[in-house]
Structure formats: structure tokens, C-alpha cells
Amino acid sequence: MAKEKDVTIYDLANELNISVATVSRALKDDPVVSKKTKKKIFDLAEKMGYRTNLFARNLRTGATRTIGFLVHELNSNFINSVLSGVEKITTEAGYDLIIAHSSESYTKEAANARNLFDKRVDGLIASLSFDTRSTDHFRPFIDKGVPVIFFDRVEKVKDTTVVVIDNYKCGYEATSHLIEQGCKKILHVTSSLSRNVYAERYRGYRDALFDNGISLDEKLVVVNDLSERAGIESAKKMMAIDPLPDGAFITNDFVAAAFIKALKEHGISVPGDVAVVGFNNDAIGHLIEPTLTTINYPGIEMGEVAATALINHLKGVSNISRINTVIINSDLIVRESSLKKGK
């Protein structure tokens, strides 16, 4: 198949004996061009299979109408709901999305950021990876005036906006709920405490214990990744503790599911012996047995809020740099896995 030469506005202009300027204007539906000429041009463009050369346009205008979406992983329900929220808004506004994920690696995240910068995105929506130690890779965007919005896993960087839930409150509520159910010794399975989300939930856990007169035992805090293996390992770790904890607050539903499964295989009953609360409200939570008590984390809404703020800023409707932090509602969903007392 021979590569056909692309049709350009010059071809259209030649064919119709008009200038490229008119063609260019017609193509962007400039009201200054007469209906007749427009029609002629559109028809011919269609007929000749004309496609805008975006590189030429971008080169010329310096704007790409493209938003970067930079996240740690794509295979998480939460990130996917955020993505669909973002996509809804950006699509409506006529922006394209370039998605990059870092597989939880700082190096890859930095490389992706660099890449998105080179691709000249008009704005960036990002959630940090596990081991991101610095936010220097976002500097170029900020210096150049490209708006950056962080969500979920965030870091306060000057001139950026963050969209989050109140992780502290959620951690506090989850833990309080377990205490209300009679738990006295509560395991906390979480991830890198240098990430805000986990650090905040941990603070909530700690304060809830404190406020209820339970002393914090560092041995009950298990830091791991968000894999199935992490759930199984945490379960093993817990079973080695004597006496056995009677509750567990796990910052991820998938990990919680694996955790519960492992416990049950060793004859430990949930919630009878150990009450469990997860986090995120993934679909898996009501497919397992017992169904999982969890924190509802509204991803779609978060994505919509983040994208709307960004788009409004780009349109000049509002100025993002005034907004420091947006907090989205979230709440505890009580199901079977935590109910020691019956309903």
C-alpha cells in the first residue's frame, strides 16, 4: 500500500482557486467567511479526505488542547473512576487526554512528566506514585504557567491546586467504628506513610485510638504495597501476634479481600474473631463474604471537580492559583465484615 500524500489546505485552495487563508478560516468555522464558500470548502475537504495537520497547527498556535493525566496505576477501580470523571469534562470542553502511568515508580513518573511536558499539554492532572521523593519534575510546568492539579496522592507545591478527601477524618471514622464494635486491639494495614493519603489515615487511626484510651502499638501498623500478596502477608503477620488483634483497618479493599480470605483459610472468623474495615468502596467489597465495610471514595466526582477546575482556568473563567485545596465528601459504608454487635 503506497503512502498517499496528505491533503493540505493548499490543495483545497488550489482546487477552488481561493487563498489558503480563506480555507483556514472556513475550516475553523470563522463567521467572517461566507456560507457559500464554506460549503464549497467543506464539501471538497470531505471529498479529498482532508485532515488537519495538528502538528502544524500546534506549532503555529502553541496550544495543543490536550490535558495530561499522570497517575501511578491504571488497574485500580478508583483511578478508573477518576479518569472517567475527568474524561467526561474534558471531552465536553473539546480537550484531548494523554494518559501516562508510572507503575508506582518515581523514575517513571519523572520521565512521564518530562514527556507530557514535551508534548506541550495545556494542563496536567496528577496523582503521585508510591516512592515519589521530590516534585521537581513538576517545576517546568509551573514555571511555564501550565496549570497542575493533584488529586488523591498529593503534595503541596506552590501554585498548584489539590483535590482530596479528608483522609484524616476517614481514618478516624473507620477506627472509631471498629472501637464501637468492641475492638480493643486494631491492626492497621497501609502503604507508604510518606504519601499524604496513608499518613493522614494513619493519623486518624492513631487519634481515634488515643481518644478512646487505647494506646498505640507500632507493631500493629503494617506497611506494604497494594497487592494481593500484601493482604496475605499482613494476615500471616497478624496471626503471629498473641493475643490476636480483634479488628483491622486496611486502607485498600483489594488488600482487605485477600486479607480476609487468608484469615478464613486459617479458621479465623470475620467479623467474629476479627472485624475488618477496608477503603475505596470497590466492587469486590460486596462480592466477597462477608461483604466488606469500607470508606466510599467518590472517584468520578473527584475527577469531575479536578477537570472542571482545570478547564475553567484554561478558559480564563476562574483562576486556579487562588484555590489551594478542594475537599470532596466521603463516608463510611457499613457492611458485614465489621459488625460484631449485630445490627
Added chain:
Amino acid sequence: MAKEKDVTIYDLANELNISVATVSRALKDDPVVSKKTKKKIFDLAEKMGYRTNLFARNLRTGATRTIGFLVHELNSNFINSVLSGVEKITTEAGYDLIIAHSSESYTKEAANARNLFDKRVDGLIASLSFDTRSTDHFRPFIDKGVPVIFFDRVEKVKDTTVVVIDNYKCGYEATSHLIEQGCKKILHVTSSLSRNVYAERYRGYRDALFDNGISLDEKLVVVNDLSERAGIESAKKMMAIDPLPDGAFITNDFVAAAFIKALKEHGISVPGDVAVVGFNNDAIGHLIEPTLTTINYPGIEMGEVAATALINHLKGVSNISRINTVIINSDLIVRESSLKKGK
């Protein structure tokens, strides 16, 4: 923050009193430029924060080193493993990925295809959405000589390569396994039969029944989408059948999980009353109870194979147009949900 002007090769050239041609050559590590000059240029580029303008380059060269990845959904484990396989290969080869998903909509798929075409991707890897009725939107790629590879949900289009598993065989094996376990009346829950994957699995189901002297009952074939709701509805549908079927072959693990859950809630035991086989080998399969018998569908491998074929073609190492179809291995994983006979 004022938008700083981008540094260009002209700035570098001016600063060093050399020509832009030399700078351009140095930047792409052309051996013809002396080491000394190169070093000067690289150092200055670093110091001034120079970043290549990809639009200018692409406009000039006509190649983008970008691959399009066009799929129906992103929130599926299977698609995500394919993606990670693809990404591994493309990244190694120095290609970027643009990801587009159509939310199972034909219209959106066509729009995405058009968009990727405008973005001038060098190649395309795609899996069709549910209700895709035509493949005309891939024509422009083929006509222009841009290689297209389909995987999973495919359609034979001239001059394209497809990467698939043997869905017929899998359907046959899953059904035969249920029959071996003593099932005589087997429900089949699947999705749009106009998509190759479901059509083939259905053929396998039908032939396995036939080969075992069981007559096909169209009322036992339930076509639905791949949602949790689909699982629940299918369960309800089945419970209305008298006498109750004793086996179910469900072409998606997630749907199967919801299905089993619904049955159990109505006091029907799995596998005791109904033996169940799923499809895909998602993580959820061994977190639920009973653990789910399923077909292993190796996404990563599939992604690697598809991407490798594409890249090799682009590099001119091999010619894709010779290859019609690649079939990836897949097999039955027997777990608890289908074992009526014990092990």
C-alpha cells in the same frame, strides 16, 4: 507566573555562535559533529533548559514515534494486562503510547480512531467495542499504510493482523469440563454474539453439548453486558427455569462472581447445585467463595506479541502484512466452583 519563552535551537546556536544545523545534528547525536561541539551544545542545552519541540520535528519528519492503543474499556484486568505488555515493548523501542477508550460505544470508537489518525500515530493496536458494526473507521489507516493490529475482539480486515486466543477451543473445554462433572443442563451467560470472542465461545459451547449428546436449548443462552448487574440478572433468569440448570459457563469472571453471589443469597449452592466456569482468570476468581474455575487468558503475553509485531514492522525487520493471525495459548484453570465430583 509569566509564561517564559521556550528555548529553541536558534537560542543555542546564537549563544554559541554556530549554526542551527550543527545544533540540530548534535542533538540527535549525529556522528558527524565533533565531540567538542557536541559537549558545548549539550551543556548549554541543559543549562538553558532546552526541550525539543516535537510538533516542529513531527511536522518536518512526518513520523511521530507514537502508537495508538484503542480499546473498549480501561477498567478491566484483561485490558490492563494487555496494556502493560504493550507498554513494555513500545517503551523499550522508544515509542510513545496514546490511549483511547470507547466505553463500548461504536460512535466513540470511530471518533477516537479519527482522532488518533489526526494525531498521526505510526501504528495502531485495537480491540473493538460491543456494538461496532463496521470497520470503515480503520480504512484511513490502512489506506495510508499505517499498520493496524487487532487483539481479542477482532474483525478480519484486509491488510491487518489479529492476535487472539482460540476462543472456540476455550468454550469447548469449559463446557466439556462441566459435562465431565456431570452437568446435563448448562446455562451460557455471554455478551454480544456479533463479537468474534463471544461468537466463538458460543460455538465451542454448542459443539461440546452436541458431541456429548446434549441438545442445545436457546433459552439457556443469556446475552448481556459485562456488568455486575448482568450477573445478578442472569442468576434471576436461571432461577426461574424449571428444572434448575446444573451448570453455568459465564464468559467473564466478574459477571460470574456476581452470579454466584446472587445464587448463594437464594440458597443455591455452588458447585453443589450449579457448577460454574468463568473466563479471564481475574484476581477476583480466587478471592470469592467458592474459588472460581476459569479460563486463563494471558493478557500480558498478548500485548507483548501484538506490540512486538507492530514494532518489528515499523522498523522494517519483518512485514506484518504477511501475518494474518497469531494465536496465543490459553487454558482451563480448575478451582472449586465447578467441582461436583470432588478432586
Added chain:
DNA sequence: ATGAAAGCGCTAACAA
């Protein structure tokens, strides 16, 4: 080993 200059396809300021 380096430079001069044309041109990729498009937009927009200015002119008519």
C-alpha cells in the same frame, strides 16, 4: 566538520 537556506502545514496580522 560546519553553514545557509528551503520548506513541513498551518494561523493571523495586515492589506485590499
Added chain:
DNA sequence: TTGTTAGCGCTTTCAT
């Protein structure tokens, strides 16, 4: 309402 023309930043051919 339409046309002319100067670039956007880069690569590459042809000279030197």
C-alpha cells in the same frame, strides 16, 4: 469578505 505573507522550530540537502 478575501488574499498576501511572515513565521512557528525543526530537519536536511547542498555547499563550503
